[in-house]
Each structure stands twice: as C-alpha cells, then as structure tokens.
Amino acid sequence: MNSIRSRLLLWQISAVLITSVVVAVLSFRLAWSGFNNVRDLGLEQIAQTVIRHDETPAPPPAHTPPPPTSEGWLDDDEDLDQFVSQIWDHAGGLIYSSLPNIGPPLQTPGHHIVTWQGQSWRLYTLPQEGRTVQVAVTTEIRRQHFYDLMPWLLVPLALLIAALGLLTRAGVNRALRPLESMRSDIEQRGPEGLQAIHTTGLPVEIAPLAQTLNQLLSRVDTLLTSQRRFLADAAHELNTPLAAIKLQAQLARRVGPAEWPAALDELDAGIERATRLSSQLLQLARLEPSARQPILGPVQLDDLLRQAVSALSARAEHLGCDLGLAGAEPLKLNVDAHALRTLVDNLIDNALNHTTAPVRIDVSLRTEGPSTVLEVSDNGPGIPAADRARAMERFVRLAPGDGKGSGxxxxxxxxxxxxxxxxxxxxxxxxxxxxxxxxxxxxxIPHPATP
Incomplete structure (x- = not known):
C-alpha cells in the first residue's frame, strides 16, 4: 500500500536499526579496547605488587625446570582461569611460578601478546633489582570475562532501540494527525459543504495544500452558484415565451378563418422569440467558466465581418434598416473564430432587435495603438449612460415591456x-x-485559467 506513514516508519526505523548496528560495532570495539587497557593496567599493578613483596634473596640457580609438555599444562585447565605470576633471576632462570608448569617463557620488558603451547597469552614483564617479574593471562580467559559483560552492554542498547522505535511511531502518527483531521473534515462534508478549510495551526508543509484546496473549493462554489443562477434565470426566461406561445395557440383555435393569418403571425413571433432565447442560452452555456476554453487560430477579421454583415443583411432589409461595413482594415489575429463570429452577430442582432424605426448600422474594424477596435454603431434610441453598466448583465432588459430581446x-x-x-x-x-x-x-491571447 502506498502510505506516507508506512514510508516514514520504514525509513526512520531502518535508519535507527542501521545506526544501532554501527553504534553497537563501534561500542564493541571501543569497549574491548578499553577492557584490554584496564586489564593490562591490572597486570602492571600485579607485577608491581609481586616485586614489592618478594624480599627474600635469590637462591643460587640449581637447574632450570624443563618446559612443560602440552600434556602437562592441559591437565591444569582449571588453573588457567586465573593469572600466572613468574619471577626470573638476572640470568633468566625461573625461580618462582604461581602455577607450576604453566606460563610462557620470559619476554622483554613491557606488554606482549605471545602464543605458547598453542594458547594465546597477554603478559607484562617488569625487570627490577636483578629480578624480572612476568604476569600473564590467557587471551581466552580475558575474552570470556568480556563476553560475560556483553549482556549488560547490549540490554541498554536493545532498550534504546525499542524506545526509539516507539517514539518514532508516535512522532509520525502525531505529525500526520493534521492530515487525518483534514481528511475527516472533508469526508464529513456534503455536496453543499464548500466552505474553506481552517488553516490555523497547520504545519508549514500542509498549510499550502490546504490553501490550494480552499482556492479550488472557492472556484467550485463560484461555478456551482453561477450554474444554479443560470438555470434559474433560464427557466424563468423560457417560461415567458413558452406561455405566450401556448396562449397564442389557444387564441388561434378560437378565432375564425378570417383571423387565422394574424393569429399565426403572432404565433410565429412567439416561436421566433423562444428560438432566439434558446440559442442565446446555449451560447451563454458554452461560455461558462467550466467550458470556456477557446480554440485559437489565425482568423482574417475583415473577412469575418463581411460574412456577418452579409448573413444579417436580409433581416436588416426586412426591417428597413441600413446595415453595412463602414470600413475594415485587413487584419489577422489569433482568436476563436466561432466565438468572435457569435460576438459580431450578437452586436448586430442587438442593434436590429431594439430599434423602433429604420436605423443605420455601421460595422468597422481598425487598429488603434496596441489594440484592434471592432465597432458596431447605430443611430437608434441608445442606452442612457447610467444604465450602460447594468445593460451588460444577464437577463437585464432596460425596456421589459416592449417584448423584444432577452437581456x-x-x-x-x-x-x-x-x-x-x-x-x-x-x-x-x-x-x-x-x-x-x-x-x-x-x-x-493567453488561455484562461481553468477553474
């Protein structure tokens, strides 16, 4: 399972174990070296003690005892559990040994590690006043004594590893608690629960995630609010022309044949208005933030204006209006051709739809500094300056009683x-x-950010 908690625990506990092994090896080596140093110091102190307490004159050398055979010292294995002290005269003759037939030969002054009769020995040789004291102990005995102390060294280390493991687990769980709280908070929310997540007290690693999530929730809330408002407004606006169509159809059934043409004309006008409103609602839905991703491409704007004027000229002529292209510089821009054609059609249609008398409508295209200016002007009733900002809002009709337009x-x-x-x-x-x-x-034109 892809889990941050598992990864953190794996890496941290692995680091603790690896570090513990390294520390254990270093501690073993340091402890062994220190143990040997202490025991070597003990050999020195024993040699000094033997020298101080041996005050009898040295007897004349008789004969040097023969070196013991392997069978001889193997019979005294139980004596090897203690050190061996030896006293040698100035001629190198052995005059005293704490364990008969056991002990390595005389060595030069100082500490030595020697092998005698197949056994490794650590010894210290101290010459003084015509005598030489040598104190020796087998390496095996020293190693065994050290191994007897090892559990007391390993138990604290094992307890330390266990404590570090538990503390690491508790620390990881505590560090991930804000994520758990955030997940629980989001999980308990319903479809309407798009309020911001509290970021107070969050760790610096999690706070940016929560802030980004809050921005997303804000955009989603804005989008849903816009869609709900759009659906409510669309339902309200569609209700009026559909109710009018239904009423006009009922009236057409009641009138006589002589009045049918006029009733059908009224019915056609209602259907046309409903069709136009449906088309504009579809255009507006395509421009919602969730779907507003332009398809850009090079477009010859002057040709686009000529096509729009030509397509609407028949309707303008039917209404007695003068629609024409006043001037169009040849310009090519990287735009969404379909969307820009819709913009021009709506501007011309708006001018035609809100006129009560034949008007002149001029369409032009020119360059002004860093901008391309597309302009549609008419000599109709116009819009008062105080109402121009409101006229850009959805479903706002400045003259709702005229029955024209949908806002x-x-x-x-x-x-x-x-x-x-x-x-x-x-x-x-x-x-x-x-x-x-x-x-x-x-x-x-930059692509707009997707909410």
Missing amino acids: LGLSIVREIAELHGARVELDETPGGGLTVRVRLPLTD
Whole structure:
C-alpha cells in the first residue's frame, strides 16, 4: 500500500536499526579496547605488587625446570582461569611460578601478546633489582570475562532501540494527525459543504495544500452558484415565451378563418422569440467558466465581418434598416473564430432587435495603438449612460415591456470579450444612438485559467 506513514516508519526505523548496528560495532570495539587497557593496567599493578613483596634473596640457580609438555599444562585447565605470576633471576632462570608448569617463557620488558603451547597469552614483564617479574593471562580467559559483560552492554542498547522505535511511531502518527483531521473534515462534508478549510495551526508543509484546496473549493462554489443562477434565470426566461406561445395557440383555435393569418403571425413571433432565447442560452452555456476554453487560430477579421454583415443583411432589409461595413482594415489575429463570429452577430442582432424605426448600422474594424477596435454603431434610441453598466448583465432588459430581446446579447458579448482578453465599451453615437466598441489585443491571447 502506498502510505506516507508506512514510508516514514520504514525509513526512520531502518535508519535507527542501521545506526544501532554501527553504534553497537563501534561500542564493541571501543569497549574491548578499553577492557584490554584496564586489564593490562591490572597486570602492571600485579607485577608491581609481586616485586614489592618478594624480599627474600635469590637462591643460587640449581637447574632450570624443563618446559612443560602440552600434556602437562592441559591437565591444569582449571588453573588457567586465573593469572600466572613468574619471577626470573638476572640470568633468566625461573625461580618462582604461581602455577607450576604453566606460563610462557620470559619476554622483554613491557606488554606482549605471545602464543605458547598453542594458547594465546597477554603478559607484562617488569625487570627490577636483578629480578624480572612476568604476569600473564590467557587471551581466552580475558575474552570470556568480556563476553560475560556483553549482556549488560547490549540490554541498554536493545532498550534504546525499542524506545526509539516507539517514539518514532508516535512522532509520525502525531505529525500526520493534521492530515487525518483534514481528511475527516472533508469526508464529513456534503455536496453543499464548500466552505474553506481552517488553516490555523497547520504545519508549514500542509498549510499550502490546504490553501490550494480552499482556492479550488472557492472556484467550485463560484461555478456551482453561477450554474444554479443560470438555470434559474433560464427557466424563468423560457417560461415567458413558452406561455405566450401556448396562449397564442389557444387564441388561434378560437378565432375564425378570417383571423387565422394574424393569429399565426403572432404565433410565429412567439416561436421566433423562444428560438432566439434558446440559442442565446446555449451560447451563454458554452461560455461558462467550466467550458470556456477557446480554440485559437489565425482568423482574417475583415473577412469575418463581411460574412456577418452579409448573413444579417436580409433581416436588416426586412426591417428597413441600413446595415453595412463602414470600413475594415485587413487584419489577422489569433482568436476563436466561432466565438468572435457569435460576438459580431450578437452586436448586430442587438442593434436590429431594439430599434423602433429604420436605423443605420455601421460595422468597422481598425487598429488603434496596441489594440484592434471592432465597432458596431447605430443611430437608434441608445442606452442612457447610467444604465450602460447594468445593460451588460444577464437577463437585464432596460425596456421589459416592449417584448423584444432577452437581456443576453450584451452579456454574451462581454463573456466572449473576456475570453479573448478584450475590453467592451459602450458609448453614445454622435448624433444619438449606441456605439459598442470591442478592443482586442494585438498580441497572442493567453488561455484562461481553468477553474
């Protein structure tokens, strides 16, 4: 299982074990060296004691005892559990041995490790006043005594390793407790629980994660709120034309054949309004933050404007309006062709839809400094300066009683402009009317951040 807790415990406990092994080896070597130094010092003290208490004159040398055979000293294994002290005269003759037939030959002054009769010995030789004292002990005895002390060295180390393991586990669990609390908090929340996570007191490693998660929750909450508002507004706005269509259909059934054409015209107008509202709602839904990812590509803007004017010229002619391209510099920009065509269509359609008399509608394209200016102006009724900011909001109709429009045209224009990093300006046309100006940057348009 891919677990942070397991990884931390594995690495930390492994580090403790490896460190403990290294410490144990070093401690063993240091303890063995110190033990030998202490025991060697003990040999020196024994030699000094023997020298001080041996005050009898040395007897004349008789004969040097023959060196013991391996059978001789093997019979005295029980005596090897203690040290052997020997006194030699100035001629190298052995005059005293604490264990008969046991002990290595005389060595030069100082400490030595010698092998005698297949046995390793540690000894100390001290010459003084015509005599030489030699004190020896087998290495095996010394090693056995050291091994007898080893449990007392290993028990604390084992207890230390166990304590470190338990403390490491407790420390890891305590360090990961904020993550557990955060997980529990998020797990207990419902679909509406998008409030921010408390970051007070969180460790510095977890606080950035919580802050990033709070930013995500905030964006999701904004998105859901926007979608709920959009659905509520859409349902409300669709209810009006659909109710009108139903009423007009009922009236058409009640009137006589002579009044059928007029009733059907009213029915067609209601259907057209519902169709237009549905189309704008679909356009607006495609511009929601969750779906607003432009498909950029090089677009010849002057050709796009000509196509839009040509497509809507028949409707303008039917309404008695003069729609034309006042001027279009040849410009190519990296934009979303479909979205920008929707923007131009909505600007022209907005001008045609809110006129009560034949008007002149001019579409133009030019460059002003670092921007490309797309402009649609008319000499219609216009929008008062105090209402222009509100006119950009969704489902806002400044003249709700005229039965025209759905309050979505300019809001769609604003959404598409924001998608391209552009700015929308509402101004008054000289002589009266409304001019909508869209300033597009000449530089490449950055992709908007996905919420």
